[in-house]
Amino acid sequence: MSLPSTISELPSARIKAVRKDEMFIADLERCATDQEDFQLWWLGQSGFLVQYRGERLLIDPYLSDSLTKKYASSDHPHIRMSERVVDPAMLRGIHVITSSHNHTDHLDAETLQPILTNNPGAQMIIPEANREFVAGRTGRNAGFPIGLWDGHAVTIGQFTFHGIPAAHNERAFDEEGRDRFMGYVISFGRWKVFHSGDTLLYPGMVERLLPFHVDLALLPINGHDPARGVAGNLSISEAIALTRQISARWLIPCHYDLFTFNTADVNQFAEAASRAGIKYCVLDHGGKIWGKELG
Numbered sequence: 001m002s003l004p005s006t007i008s009e010l011p012s013a014r015i016k017a018v019r020k021d022e023m024f025i026a027d028l029e030r031c032a033t034d035q036e037d038f039q040l041w042w043l044g045q046s047g048f049l050v051q052y053r054g055e056r057l058l059i060d061p062y063l064s065d066s067l068t069k070k071y072a073s074s075d076h077p078h079i080r081m082s083e084r085v086v087d088p089a090m091l092r093g094i095h096v097i098t099s100s101h102n103h104t105d106h107l108d109a110e111t112l113q114p115i116l117t118n119n120p121g122a123q124m125i126i127p128e129a130n131r132e133f134v135a136g137r138t139g140r141n142a143g144f145p146i147g148l149w150d151g152h153a154v155t156i157g158q159f160t161f162h163g164i165p166a167a168h169n170e171r172a173f174d175e176e177g178r179d180r181f182m183g184y185v186i187s188f189g190r191w192k193v194f195h196s197g198d199t200l201l202y203p204g205m206v207e208r209l210l211p212f213h214v215d216l217a218l219l220p221i222n223g224h225d226p227a228r229g230v231a232g233n234l235s236i237s238e239a240i241a242l243t244r245q246i247s248a249r250w251l252i253p254c255h256y257d258l259f260t261f262n263t264a265d266v267n268q269f270a271e272a273a274s275r276a277g278i279k280y281c282v283l284d285h286g287g288k289i290w291g292k293e294l295g
Contacts, residue, residue, distance in 0.1 A: 015082035015257055017044075019286035024086045027288065028056070032093075038191060038291040040216075042283035043085045045105050045258040046197070048218060052188050055158045058097040059186075059195050059218075063088045064110035067259070076229050079260045085286045088112075094119040096156050099126050100197025101168060101181045102133050103231075105258070109137050116140065125154070125161050127182040129174035149178040150208075160187040164208055166199035168231045169224065185212045191291055193218065194248065198233050198255070200224060201242065209246040215294055217248040220255030222264045230262060236269045240276050250294050251280045 019027055024041070031039045031051055038052040047061040063086060067078040088111045097115065099107040107130075116122060116138060126134045128147025135142040146154055148163035155161075165171055166181035173179060183196040194209060195218045219239040224232020233255055234242065243251040251273065256264040266282055273280040281289050 014080060015285060017083045017085045017286035018284040019085065019288075020083060021086055021090060024286050025090055028093075038189065039288055040193075040252075040291075041085075041288045042252070042254065042285060044082055044285050046100070046195070046218070046220060046254045048195070048254075050159075050186070050188075050193070052158050054093075055095045056091075056093050057159055057186070058091070058094055058115070059184075060098055060100055060106040060197070061088070061111050061115070062105040062108050062258075064108055066108055066110045067104055070104075076261060081257050081260055081263065082285050089114040089118065091115050092118060094122045096159055097122055097124045098161070098184060098195070099124065099130070099134060100166065100183060100195070101127065102130050102137075103198065106197065107134065107137055109139070112138050123156050125156075125184065127163070127179055128152075129176070129178040129180045147178075148182065148184070150182075158188045161185075162187070162212070164194070164196070165202070165205075166197045167202040167205075168198040168233070169200055171202060185209070185214065187212075189291075191215045191294075194246075196220065196234070198231065200232060200234060201238055206242070206245045212246075214246055214248040216250045216252065217243050217246070218252050218254055219243065221253040221266070221269050222255045222262055228262050236264060236272050239269075240273055240278055243278055244276065249279060251278055252283060252289070253280070257285075 041049045045062050048059040050057040071078045124145045126145040128149045134145050150165050153162045162185040164183040165179040166183045168181040186193045193216045194214045220233035221236045221239050223235035
């Protein structure tokens with residue numbers, strides 16, 4: 001028997017998922033018949049699964065160890081902190097998938113290819129500027145993804161997606177001036193959920209978001225430390241400030257507890273959000289919140 005080469009290969013060293021694989025799928029199925037409420041599960045990093053009236057939306061899923069393998073011998077090893085919630089090959093009934101930008105933890109071939117194979121009717125929302133790159137990584141033709149840009153919207157089934165620029169670390173554009181980093185306001189039923197993608201604050205961000213009256217903001221909290229050697233995100237205090245500035249009713253933090261070199265202390269987040277009087281929910285990996293819990 002060979003010994004594990006890194007701590008990332010030791011299951012006992014990883015943060016446990018409260019629902020995993022078969023248990024996670026069973027929970028999806030139990031909730032699938034609800035016609036009034038929605039459910040949202042955290043998949044780790046910036047990945048979420050939203051279910052509403054039986055339709056399933058995957059937001060920026062990363063469900064592999066591709067980055068850990070890629071950087072195992074580099075100066076920046078991506079040592080995984082948490083268990084994978086679900087094998088992507090187990091996911092069925094997926095209607096829509098999003099990718100906010102081209103970084104692998106938001107656009108992962110090892111995650112997306114089995115999902116697309118098993119869900120041939122699934123559609124994919126991306127920044128229009130990334131069309132050719134996305135097609136190559138997913139193994140689909142260039143006409144497959146549905147592209148969004150600043151101020152553009154599209155409806156797929158129960159879900160309407162509004163494109164919101166992101167700055168990671170700054171806004172970046174293609175030759176047509178369309179953003180390569182984006183977030184999405186997702187409207188369905190009576191709810192509006194904002195998934196920022198990877199972003200820092202930028203001029204005009206708050207003004208773009210205020211008219212949506214966001215119910216739930218899904219924001220990164222891992223911050224922006226240049227010593228990490230990767231593009232940064234909102235810090236804990238910035239995520240809380242943005243939530244307040246856009247008058248979002250609830251905040252769920254994300255983009256932490258995946259890789260040891262690029263994370264944040266969620267307990268510090270909880271303390272800061274409580275002091276600020278922000279309504280928030282910290283989800284476990286595989287954890288779930290219902291729309292009715294938002295009030």
